[in-house]
Amino acid sequence: xxxxxxxxxxxxxxxxxxxxxxxxxxxxxxxxxxxxxxxxxxxxxxxxxxxxxxxxxxxxxxxxxxxxxxxxxxxxxxxxxxxxxxxxxxxxxxxxxxxxxxxxxxxxxxxxxxxxxxxxxxxxxxxxxxxxxxxxxxxxxxxxxxxxxxxxxxxxxxxxxxxxxxxxxxxxxxxxxxxxxxxxxxxxxxxxxxxxxxxxxxxxxxxxxxxxxxxxxxxxxxxxxxxxxxxxxxxxxxxxxxxxxxxxxxxxxxxxxxxxxxxxxxxxxxxxxxxxxxxxxxxxxxxxxxxxxxxxxxxxxxxxxxxxxxxxxxxxxxxxxxxxxxxxxxxxxxxxxxxxxxxxxxxxxxxxxxx
Amino acid sequence: xxxxxxxxxxxxxxxxxxxxxxxxxxxxxxxxxxxxxxxxxxxxxxxxxxxxxxxxxxxxxxxxxxxxxxxxxxxxxxxxxxxxxxxxxxxxxxxxxxxxxxxxxxxxxxxxxxxxxxxxxxxxxxxxxxxxxxxxxxxxxxxxxxxxxxxxxxxxxxxxxxxxxxxxxxxxxxxxxxxxxxxxxxxxxxxxxxxxxxxxxxxxxxxxxxxxxxxxxxxxxxxxxxxxxxxxxxxxxxxxxxxxxxxxxxxxxxxxxxxxxxxxxxxxxxxxxxxxxxxxxxxxxxxxxxxxxxxxxxx
Numbered sequence: 074x075x076x077x078x079x080x081x082x083x084x085x086x087x088x089x090x091x092x093x094x095x096x097x098x099x100x101x102x103x104x105x106x107x108x109x110x111x112x113x114x115x116x117x118x119x120x121x122x123x124x125x126x127x128x129x130x131x132x133x134x135x136x137x138x139x140x141x142x143x144x145x146x147x148x149x150x151x152x153x154x155x156x157x158x159x160x161x162x163x164x165x166x167x168x169x170x171x172x173x174x175x176x177x178x179x180x181x182x183x184x185x186x187x188x189x190x191x192x193x194x195x196x197x198x199x200x201x202x203x204x205x206x207x208x209x210x211x212x213x214x215x216x217x218x219x220x221x222x223x224x225x226x227x228x229x230x231x232x233x234x235x236x237x238x239x240x241x242x243x244x245x246x247x248x249x250x251x252x253x254x255x256x257x258x259x260x261x262x263x264x265x266x267x268x269x270x271x272x273x274x275x276x277x278x279x280x281x282x283x284x285x286x287x288x289x290x291x292x293x294x295x296x297x298x299x300x301x302x303x304x305x306x307x308x309x310x311x312x313x314x315x316x317x318x319x320x321x322x323x324x325x326x327x328x329x330x331x332x333x334x335x336x337x338x339x340x341x342x343x344x345x346x347x348x349x350x351x352x353x354x355x356x357x358x359x360x361x362x363x364x365x366x367x368x369x370x371x372x373x374x375x376x377x378x379x380x381x382x383x384x385x386x387x388x389x390x391x392x393x394x395x396x397x398x399x400x401x402x403x404x405x406x407x408x409x410x411x412x413x414x415x416x417x418x419x420x421x422x423x424x425x426x427x428x
Numbered sequence: 429x430x431x432x433x434x435x436x437x438x439x440x441x442x443x444x445x446x447x448x449x450x451x452x453x454x455x456x457x458x459x460x461x462x463x464x465x466x467x468x469x470x471x472x473x474x475x476x477x478x479x480x481x482x483x484x485x486x487x488x489x490x491x492x493x494x495x496x497x498x499x500x501x502x503x504x505x506x507x508x509x510x511x512x513x514x515x516x517x518x519x520x521x522x523x524x525x526x527x528x529x530x531x532x533x534x535x536x537x538x539x540x541x542x543x544x545x546x547x548x549x550x551x552x553x554x555x556x557x558x559x560x561x562x563x564x565x566x567x568x569x570x571x572x573x574x575x576x577x578x579x580x581x582x583x584x585x586x587x588x589x590x591x592x593x594x595x596x597x598x599x600x601x602x603x604x605x606x607x608x609x610x611x612x613x614x615x616x617x618x619x620x621x622x623x624x625x626x627x628x629x630x631x632x633x634x635x636x637x638x639x640x641x642x643x644x645x646x647x648x649x650x651x652x653x654x655x656x657x658x659x660x661x662x663x664x665x666x667x668x669x670x671x672x673x674x675x676x677x678x679x680x681x682x683x684x685x686x687x688x689x690x691x692x693x694x695x696x697x698x699x700x701x702x703x704x705x706x707x708x709x710x711x712x713x714x715x716x717x718x719x720x721x722x723x724x725x726x727x
């Protein structure tokens with residue numbers, strides 16, 4: 074209880090809570106089309122887009138936990154997403170058929186879906202502890218593909234057609250409220266982990282594994298924990314996706330999805346939770362917004378060739394932030410401001426502040 | 429039992445193509461110390477080049493093959509120069525993410541090209557290489573099968589000789605051993621890495637010719653999973669080892685052919701998954717592979 078009392082004592086937390094509540098009220102009003110200005114109210118497409126953004130935010134933030142925080146590239150996020158979606162939606166179908174209302178059923182299945190995905194994360198991370206870097210990335214990728222191909226043949230999962238008639242929410246407002254709660258919980262959990270002793274231990278592992286080991290940090294345990302927590306939230310996002318889409322199938326959980334989420338993490342800034350949230354919102358919204366901008370050929374081209382543009386942006390981003398020549402060039406051009414762009418320096422600074 | 433030998437032939441065909449691609453992976457990984465994610469997509473570009481040359485431009489076959497090899501080599505060279513070389517010396521994570529970006533860029537460019545030019549991205553070749561066939565008892569082995577096996581064997585031996593006997597090959601060995609020391613000994617590291625990429629891409633082009641001759645289709649996503657399976661083969665045989673890549677490729681190909689042929693139909697939908705299960709098991713149990721060398725991390 075003591076930690077709970079401390080929770081509200083810090084000013085920052087209080088501000089964050091007030092901000093979340095205000096944002097919720099604003100979005101709630103906008104969902105019900107009750108704001109005074111017409112353009113502030115969300116149209117039907119934007120309402121559905123808001124739900125889509127929620128699960129992408131959860132996915133991006135949880136992947137950022139592994140990529141930015143632990144410093145390992147995971148390409149199997151779609152696999153955890155799929156485990157969560159399948160197990161959670163099966164439970165949800167069962168619960169609703171037993172007469173439990175859809176909202177409590179949703180939260181129960183979120184927990185179960187998340188736990189199933191966390192179990193997957195635990196198994197895969199504990200078996201690949203000896204690996205790092207490229208090999209680890211390839212194993213996680215293979216894991217995602219294994220999950221996808223086996224979901225086609227495991228009885229009860231509906232084969233290539235997948236699960237149909239997954240219960241939905243009674244209205245968009247309820248759907249939005251539930252997904253908003255999930256996003257807030259995700260952000261709160263990750264924010265707290267990064268600011269805790271455990272978080273600093275993980276940062277130490279990322280920056281120098283051998284040094285971290287030599288001062289008594291249990292590298293293996295932390296790696297498994299972070300993988301499992303990240304997988305848990307990916308699984309929760311999967312349940313939300315199932316409720317939103319009312320249907321899940323193996324074709325949704327391809328390796329492309331993992332890459333799309335990775336692009337969000339990279340564009341938002343590796344290691345930055347805020348950045349991931351913004352990138353998830355923008356990248357999810359852009360194709361639809363561009364299409365609605367009228368019959369501008371250029372906009373339509375970008376909306377259709379989304380992945381083409383993203384991949385170009387990804388390459389340019391990586392060159393801009395990581396190539397030694399570019400970093401020097403930026404230093405010459407902007408002087409000290411350039412440190413802001415460099416995520417490694419930024420993290421070092423925060424580590425000093427904390428100490 | 430009568431399925432046994434045809435399945436073995438299928439497996440050898442698939443495995444030989446994997447082996448050629450795995451050679452490219454193993455060389456680039458051994459020398460530039462990076463996983464070239466886009467290597468699989470170079471095969472796809474090679475196959476599209478073949479398709480355009482044969483179906484649309486109606487060029488003679490020998491010219492088509494040369495063009496495909498040239499296009500892929502130039503592509504490998506450009507990708508290395510523009511995307512990977514600037515990142516040399518930065519974190520492996522950055523290089524890997526860039527490689528994924530390059531892979532997606534190539535895939536989507538090919539998709540865009542095929543959709544605007546042909547209206548669909550999956551295209552079929554008319555059988556362009558007809559070499560007759562040999563009948564031994566009940567088993568028929570086509571000329572293309574022989575061509576695939578002989579090409580792979582010749583290339584494997586050729587690469588081993590190239591690495592051991594030529595100056596460039598020994599420079600590659602030196603760079604893979606220790607970049608800094610190689611530079612001090614007067615080896616041009618950048619040039620050596622460029623040559624590695626060119627050779628790897630040329631091998632991918634040859635793989636794409638054999639793939640197109642045998643399976644007769646081309647698709648924008650054909651390279652991505654194929655490439656990862658080939659990487660699995662390279663890891664299986666031990667990264668950095670040329671005979672290892674070929675052995676790994678053949679083993680993965682045979683396992684895949686047998687699992688498709690002998691497993692019941694209901695499990696067959698997951699046949700893609702088996703190669704990845706093997707990859708995971710292999711990496712978990714023996715990351716150095718069959719013929720790889722053990723290295724320890726220094727502080």
